[in-house]
Amino acid sequence: MRLLLLSDPNSPHTIKWVTSLASEGIDIFLVGLGNLQVRSYDSFSNVRIETVNVEITRQEGSFKKVLYLKSLPLVKKIIRNFKPDIVHAHYATSYGLIGALSGFHPFVLSVWGSDVFSFPHKSPIHKMILKYNLQKADKILSTSYVMAKETSLYTKKEIEVIPFGVDITKFKPTNIGSLFDKNDIVVGTIKTLEEKYGVEYLIRAFKIVSDKYPDLPLKLLIVGGGSLEGKLKQLTKDLNIAEKTLFTGRVPFEEVPKYHNMIMIYVATSDSESFGVAVLEAMACEKPVIVSNVGGLPEVVEDGVTGFVVPPRNPVKTAEAIERLILDENLRKQMGRNGRERVKKFYNWDDNVRQMIKLFSLKT
Numbered sequence: 001m002r003l004l005l006l007s008d009p010n011s012p013h014t015i016k017w018v019t020s021l022a023s024e025g026i027d028i029f030l031v032g033l034g035n036l037q038v039r040s041y042d043s044f045s046n047v048r049i050e051t052v053n054v055e056i057t058r059q060e061g062s063f064k065k066v067l068y069l070k071s072l073p074l075v076k077k078i079i080r081n082f083k084p085d086i087v088h089a090h091y092a093t094s095y096g097l098i099g100a101l102s103g104f105h106p107f108v109l110s111v112w113g114s115d116v117f118s119f120p121h122k123s124p125i126h127k128m129i130l131k132y133n134l135q136k137a138d139k140i141l142s143t144s145y146v147m148a149k150e151t152s153l154y155t156k157k158e159i160e161v162i163p164f165g166v167d168i169t170k171f172k173p174t175n176i177g178s179l180f181d182k183n184d185i186v187v188g189t190i191k192t193l194e195e196k197y198g199v200e201y202l203i204r205a206f207k208i209v210s211d212k213y214p215d216l217p218l219k220l221l222i223v224g225g226g227s228l229e230g231k232l233k234q235l236t237k238d239l240n241i242a243e244k245t246l247f248t249g250r251v252p253f254e255e256v257p258k259y260h261n262m263i264m265i266y267v268a269t270s271d272s273e274s275f276g277v278a279v280l281e282a283m284a285c286e287k288p289v290i291v292s293n294v295g296g297l298p299e300v301v302e303d304g305v306t307g308f309v310v311p312p313r314n315p316v317k318t319a320e321a322i323e324r325l326i327l328d329e330n331l332r333k334q335m336g337r338n339g340r341e342r343v344k345k346f347y348n349w350d351d352n353v354r355q356m357i358k359l360f361s362l363k364t
Contacts, residue, residue, distance in 0.1 A: 001360060002027045004082060006075070006099050007090035008034070009049060012253055013112075013164060014090060015040045020353045022047050026360075029082050031075055033068060033094065048082075050074060068094050075102050086360050092133055092151075093119050093126075100136035108359070109137035111159075113274030116151045117295075130154050139359065143275045144296035162355045164277055165347035171257050171284035173340075178262045179246060184217045185326050188263035190256060190278050191270075193226030198292065198313065201269040203232060205318035207239045209326065212319075216326065218244060223259045225250035260285040264332060265325045268297060269310075269318055276300045280347050283307075283339030288332050290321045300347075306339040 003021065007014040009032035022028050022044045030041070030049045041047045052071040075098055079087070088108040089099035092115040099107050120127040134140060134155040141160050142148035148159040180186055187206055191197040199222060206220045222232070222245065229247065236242040251259060260266070266282035266289045273295040280300060282289050289307035291297040303309040308321040325332050 001025075001086070001357075002082060002084045003029070003360065004075075004078060004084035004087045004104075005030045005090070006032075006087065006095040008032055008095075009041075009051060010034070010037045015253075016164075016349075017090070017356075018047060019044065020349070021356070024353065024357060026357070029078055029084065031071065031078065031098075033071060050078065068098060069101070071098055072101055075099075079104050088360075089133075091115050092130060096133035096137075097129060100133045106138040107136060108139045108141065109133060110141040110143075111147055111151050112143075113147065113295075116147060116154070117272065117274065120154060127154070141359075144299055146296045146299055147274045160359070162359070163347050163352055164275060165349040165352040166277070166280045166284045166343055167349045168284050168340075168344060171260065171281045171343075173286040173336075174257065174261050176258050176261050179221075180219055180262060181217065184219045185265075186219045186221050186263050187265045187267060187322055187326075188221030188223065188259075189267050189269075190223040190259055190263075190281070191268065192224050193222070193228040193232060195228065196271050197273075198269040198271045199228070199232055200235060201313055201315050201318060202267045203235055203239065203241070203245075204315035205267070205269070205322060206245075207241050208315060208319035209322050210241055210244060212323070213326070218326065220245040221248070221259070221263055222246070223248045223251055223256075256281065257285065260287060263287055265290065265322060266307075267318065267322065268292065269312070270294055270297065271312055273297050280343055283336075284343045284347075286333075286336035286340045288325055288335035289339065290318060290325075302338070302342060306335055306342050 003026050009030055018028055028047045032051045036051050086106055087099050087104045089095040090110045092109055092111045096109050120130045131154050140157055141162055143164040145161055148161055151159050189202055210218050236245045260282050266287045268279050268291045270292050275296040279289050289301055291301050291309055292312040293309045294312050298309045301307045310317040310321050
């Protein structure tokens, strides 16, 4: 099978799909916008990559997507020479527009999140672009049912859900060298430190619990980098919990399972979330999870069974959920075991790859 994939080559999601499908013997040509910054594809002889350097600045306004069309002649040339069986665009707007205008069929289009939750609300032209791309697709894919429902506002076509699951052989409970003492109770998150992920609310919730139980060895672990890192560090100082908080900054993806295994209670207080891969990773490592009731998170977490679903932007309710788990070790362990079983049943990455290959084999 020959697959032409249009997607950000530096995205961990793209890397995971490309390397997994290539491992199954699929011949892949990956076309991306921007410079290639990773070496993740080097060991795959059946993966070819072309990138188009497109400079995008905020000053270019609503029509900046037009600049993506610089890649269209390259994509058409690759189609002529590579002769793919499928063209698959990841992200329904930029890469979706390139795929739609290529004129190739079968054309598969995967929605990712902001391309359907926010892009069409920017202007009537943005909505028109999204509808056009969806109209041109032979098959539309989503990673969650809530995102499929949102996508259905712009098309009458059926939308198939293939979750972006977890490699349960890598994400599993493991005894590792921790950065904390063995008696520490570690609450944590692994997220990009940007506004939409609401890490501020986790910090404020931790402050509430820490003040209520000053004698407990509570620690807060925040893994990830982003534009809010300095602001969030200052917040921990202002709240007098800096000495209990560890910021790691960005860590390589290969090290993420290690950090999940340092955390006892995983918290995702996001303002918006199309799916929630990091939550699944935590569950696969047998960690109880606390998540905001937004987007795809309540779809992933079974409230009261694998963790707790709390209102968004609500440190008090988040703190109450954390409190229940820090005081009940048996509950932590039971929810952790339930979480891993849920991942194995519904979100096993090997199963998701097989679903995708089956879809490609049908050639839509």
